[in-house]
Amino acid sequence: MDNYHINKGGQGAYIESARGRMKVTDCNDKKIKRVLIVGGGTSGWIAAASLSHLYNHADLNIRLVESQEIATVGVGEATVPHIRYFNARLGLDEREFMKSTQATFKLGNEFRNWGREGLRYAHPFGAFGESVAGVGFHHHWVRAHKKGLASEIGDYALSVQMMNKGRFALPDKDPQSVLSTFSYAYQFDAYLYAAYLRKYSEARGVVRTEGKVTHVEQHPETGDVTAIQLASGERIVADLFIDCTGFHGLLIEQTLKTGYEDWSHWLPNDRAWAVNCEIREGHLPLTRNTAHKVGWQWRIPLQHRLGNGYVHSSAFIDEQDALDTLMNNLEGPTLTEPKLLKFVTGKRKKQWNKNVVAIGLSSGFLEPLESTSIHLIHLAVTNLVEMFPDKDFRDEDRDEYNRIMSMEYTRVRDFLILHYHATERTDSEFWNYCRTMEIPDALKYEMDLFRQRAVVVNYKQKFFLEPSWLSVYFGQGVMPDSYDPLSERLNDAELEALMVHTKSRIDQAVDAMPSNGAFLEAYCPGSVTPEKALH
Amino acid sequence: MTALRHLVIIGDSYAAWMAAAFLGHSLKALDGRQLTQVSVVATDAPQSRRALSAPPSFRAFNARIGLNEAQLFTAAKALPFYGSQYDGFGDGTGSGAFWRAFGDYGVRLNTAPFHHFLTWQAQQTGMVDIDDYAPAVKLAASGRFTPPVSAMESPLSGVGHGLNLDTAAYRRLLKTASPMVRVIEGTLSGFSRDELGRVSAIQLEGGQTVEADFFIDADGWLTEQRNVPFVAAVGLSHDRAIEVGALHADERAANHITAVDGGFMLRRPVGGEDRIRLVYDSRQIDTDQARNLLGDMGAEAEIETFVQGRRTAFWQDNVLSIGEASGVLDGIGLHELMFVQHELTQFLALFPDQESRPELAREYNRVLTQSFDRTADFARLHYAESGWSESVRQKVSYFRSRGYIQMLDDETASEADFLSLLWGRGIRPERYDRTIDALDKALTLKRLEQMRNIINHEINRLPSFAVLRQQIEQAASGRA
Numbered sequence A: 001m002d003n004y005h006i007n008k009g010g011q012g013a014y015i016e017s018a019r020g021r022m023k024v025t026d027c028n029d030k031k032i033k034r035v036l037i038v039g040g041g042t043s044g045w046i047a048a049a050s051l052s053h054l055y056n057h058a059d060l061n062i063r064l065v066e067s068q069e070i071a072t073v074g075v076g077e078a079t080v081p082h083i084r085y086f087n088a089r090l091g092l093d094e095r096e097f098m099k100s101t102q103a104t105f106k107l108g109n110e111f112r113n114w115g116r117e118g119l120r121y122a123h124p125f126g127a128f129g130e131s132v133a134g135v136g137f138h139h140h141w142v143r144a145h146k147k148g149l150a151s152e153i154g155d156y157a158l159s160v161q162m163m164n165k166g167r168f169a170l171p172d173k174d175p176q177s178v179l180s181t182f183s184y185a186y187q188f189d190a191y192l193y194a195a196y197l198r199k200y201s202e203a204r205g206v207v208r209t210e211g212k213v214t215h216v217e218q219h220p221e222t223g224d225v226t227a228i229q230l231a232s233g234e235r236i237v238a239d240l241f242i243d244c245t246g247f248h249g250l251l252i253e254q255t256l257k258t259g260y261e262d263w264s265h266w267l268p269n270d271r272a273w274a275v276n277c278e279i280r281e282g283h284l285p286l287t288r289n290t291a292h293k294v295g296w297q298w299r300i301p302l303q304h305r306l307g308n309g310y311v312h313s314s315a316f317i318d319e320q321d322a323l324d325t326l327m328n329n330l331e332g333p334t335l336t337e338p339k340l341l342k343f344v345t346g347k348r349k350k351q352w353n354k355n356v357v358a359i360g361l362s363s364g365f366l367e368p369l370e371s372t373s374i375h376l377i378h379l380a381v382t383n384l385v386e387m388f389p390d391k392d393f394r395d396e397d398r399d400e401y402n403r404i405m406s407m408e409y410t411r412v413r414d415f416l417i418l419h420y421h422a423t424e425r426t427d428s429e430f431w432n433y434c435r436t437m438e439i440p441d442a443l444k445y446e447m448d449l450f451r452q453r454a455v456v457v458n459y460k461q462k463f464f465l466e467p468s469w470l471s472v473y474f475g476q477g478v479m480p481d482s483y484d485p486l487s488e489r490l491n492d493a494e495l496e497a498l499m500v501h502t503k504s505r506i507d508q509a510v511d512a513m514p515s516n517g518a519f520l521e522a523y524c525p526g527s528v529t530p531e532k533a534l535h
Numbered sequence B: 001m002t003a004l005r006h007l008v009i010i011g012d013s014y015a016a017w018m019a020a021a022f023l024g025h026s027l028k029a030l031d032g033r034q035l036t037q038v039s040v041v042a043t044d045a046p047q048s049r050r051a052l053s054a055p056p057s058f059r060a061f062n063a064r065i066g067l068n069e070a071q072l073f074t075a076a077k078a079l080p081f082y083g084s085q086y087d088g089f090g091d092g093t094g095s096g097a098f099w100r101a102f103g104d105y106g107v108r109l110n111t112a113p114f115h116h117f118l119t120w121q122a123q124q125t126g127m128v129d130i131d132d133y134a135p136a137v138k139l140a141a142s143g144r145f146t147p148p149v150s151a152m153e154s155p156l157s158g159v160g161h162g163l164n165l166d167t168a169a170y171r172r173l174l175k176t177a178s179p180m181v182r183v184i185e186g187t188l189s190g191f192s193r194d195e196l197g198r199v200s201a202i203q204l205e206g207g208q209t210v211e212a213d214f215f216i217d218a219d220g221w222l223t224e225q226r227n228v229p230f231v232a233a234v235g236l237s238h239d240r241a242i243e244v245g246a247l248h249a250d251e252r253a254a255n256h257i258t259a260v261d262g263g264f265m266l267r268r269p270v271g272g273e274d275r276i277r278l279v280y281d282s283r284q285i286d287t288d289q290a291r292n293l294l295g296d297m298g299a300e301a302e303i304e305t306f307v308q309g310r311r312t313a314f315w316q317d318n319v320l321s322i323g324e325a326s327g328v329l330d331g332i333g334l335h336e337l338m339f340v341q342h343e344l345t346q347f348l349a350l351f352p353d354q355e356s357r358p359e360l361a362r363e364y365n366r367v368l369t370q371s372f373d374r375t376a377d378f379a380r381l382h383y384a385e386s387g388w389s390e391s392v393r394q395k396v397s398y399f400r401s402r403g404y405i406q407m408l409d410d411e412t413a414s415e416a417d418f419l420s421l422l423w424g425r426g427i428r429p430e431r432y433d434r435t436i437d438a439l440d441k442a443l444t445l446k447r448l449e450q451m452r453n454i455i456n457h458e459i460n461r462l463p464s465f466a467v468l469r470q471q472i473e474q475a476a477s478g479r480a
């Protein structure tokens, strides 16, 4: 047992014990008391909700400033499964959350025309088969495929078959059940999501102020941000500033001039037209990303409407042609005016600089091809909580935060580049560029290993894991030269039986599920009308 | 793609036989065919008689080769242990007496890692004992035992026992567990390469030639002959060891690691006795002093010499180096068996065929050299700051600053391992996670007290380890 004596000497307080000495941060004057979040888009309200949930209101005053004059981006509606853990942490009720945000279920992304025109594949939130004889299922599949004993890889993933057939059921926790082999995320209305989190945050003491920031004050020596001023003349002082001003990067860039790492030579898209329209083709539990001659188009079904957008590169197509491409590829009448968004793919050199943490679009941008932005916001907030600073803003906290976030951005980036680079398309300058460009070394390393032996590199910090990489590789026609030789522990008859059995087990399970539309309507009706829920 | 026809393991060490048993089993088809013939060229290099320790995950390795724990108890002189009691590892301010055991500390009460509550408790009440929250430590310290508990709600569910065993006995057992493996005895005299520079055969004294398309060097000779560069582990200075046997001195399932000037003494129970190993730096302790430290038993014992460090590549062309042929550390982290297990599992995951595929070796080397360096860092953390690497320094400064435990890619120690060691060595966080302040103080203190009580209550109901050990030893001597 350690007995501690609190010893307040000249150099601050220490707790001493037989086993060691512990410096006690003089809690009350070092603790950050005031946090100001600038920006009330998705990132601002995610930050507000999390911090207000986790910290004591009396201890930490959280304010949020947003300006109605400066619109939020208003997109960002497809997510990845981690959002469910994040919601659970906030204590949200799933049905109520889905109802309030017009949310739908998402089992993965469907890709059309990526590896080749006419090619279609799914990147599900789920596994392909099970390992047998100590060998990952996909090795057996590669071998079976080479022998003509297997159909496409998606036939061996429950989640892909659910996507293909438009079915849905909740996963089962029992690892023996085939229903434990998938996960799901949501698609929701970005404005309703922000509004939902705003209500949540305000109920927990977050004070929202409407107004445009017109001036930022900095400490004359340290350069730390000390206060902001609003157009109304109001001045708000804080210890920690969270920059959620979107592409404006008001504090992190306009004020602190942090600098930006530009990745657009690898991901050349820099524009998106976005428009909402009526939903006509029914409720499939997926986001669809269709490649065009330049860039690609998203289709995100919500309960009450469809979100559409065309992500493209201004170097390869002009604005009007891009708009026409989008408008000619809608399935129903539009509900909004098309909106043009401009961006540069990359990230801030430091996402946490001095006493400013940039979260959301102000921290960097990776195109929504794998719906990762909101996840990166959640991750940023989680890491900020883990590294939450005191007024002395230590380098340790900042450096580790920046290291982790930078690694996450980089690894997601490489996964996105794979989608563009692993293609046979030669029908446009755009695809010729992507197919032949130099790629980052780490990605080249991964692709070389995969091409040899169907192995996916496994890093501790890597958001997209083996099944994700497998679906893109196989889906875009990257076939490995060899598979794990231990697959030969199964003879050909055993191999064939494995393929047949896996597939039929999945088909049976999927055929017993309700349609996604029916499930949604029963589970969390927002305003799904029967004719909209065709599936 | 064509499977390897013949894979040859060189050496007679425990690592050689772990490879033989593991690959022999893994390369067997479900219908009984052997995909690749595995042979062991059992060299006559002397094998030191010593004990080794393994973490709970070692059970999976043995299960894979068809060995159960009862067999290990009786035939490999194995005994379970829960952790190690350290003494004399302070950073200058404390005694450096502490425990490191196989299990976590506490249960999360909010999103913050539990150990932040230790710092919080210390600041609130002026006293905390980290061991109060570690069921594995309690088990070890109180001399009790439990078979693995699977019920999730039990505080014992995350606790597992590792094993101490006698390497000579384990080797003998592994031989019996490798029925498909061909054994060739001999002394290495040379090797030949094919036109691509790959090793095509090894020669034995007396003229015998053994051809194969892949070689695993668990002896070191082939690695040395091929001049694979060796890099010393900076900051790790121990280079000698002596091991002796002694009577059991402790009735608990625990090892003892005691610091001495210039080295450490590791005492671990194996079947029938305790093995005591003195590991030291020959620049600080000379041979006579070393022998004296071990008393009478030290007079005759053989002195092992080693240099800590690793090869720059563990897999080059068609030769894989494992165990001491790939790298050597002083063993303070009890890493040896775990590391060979890791090497073999990774090798199997990247198993070669007859083609030359440098990508496989490159990935294997990336993972294993990094794992080795992390393991070396864990060892460095036991010693004086002057020997720390930059990455150790960073870990310590993060922990000291805010109780944050930085876990990197390919870490071989767990978060709990780092916590025990950092805390035990007297490195204490200055701050705790602020989310704790949002909890009700009285209620949190109460919940911590409940946690301590439940752990105590559960532990106190368990039988003593001495009884189990007697049973094990009776069974073992009955068999012998």
Ligand SMILES: Cc1cc2nc3c(=O)[nH]c(=O)nc-3n(C[C@H](O)[C@H](O)[C@H](O)COP(=O)(O)OP(=O)(O)OC[C@H]3O[C@@H](n4cnc5c(N)ncnc54)[C@H](O)[C@@H]3O)c2cc1C
Pocket (backbone or CB within 6 Å): A038, A039, A040, A041, A042, A043, A044, A065, A066, A067, A068, A069, A070, A071, A072, A073, A074, A075, A076, A077, A078, A079, A190, A211, A212, A213, A214, A244, A245, A246, A247, A248, A250, A272, A274, A309, A341, A343, A359, A360, A361, A362, A368, A371, A372, A373, A374, A375, A377
């Ligand atoms: C084309 C496109 C598609 C996307 N699709 C997806 C997707 O499918 N999935 C996904 O996860 N993410 C997606 N994203 C990303 C996602 O939209 C954003 O990550 C998310 O909306 C967060 O935006 P934000 O809150 O950082 O910025 P914004 O929404 O731009 O909010 C900025 C806020 O800052 C305020 N502000 C700015 N300047 C000032 C000032 N001077 N004074 C006061 N207030 C100010 C504004 O009023 C506003 O409230 C997409 C992004 C784009 C561009």
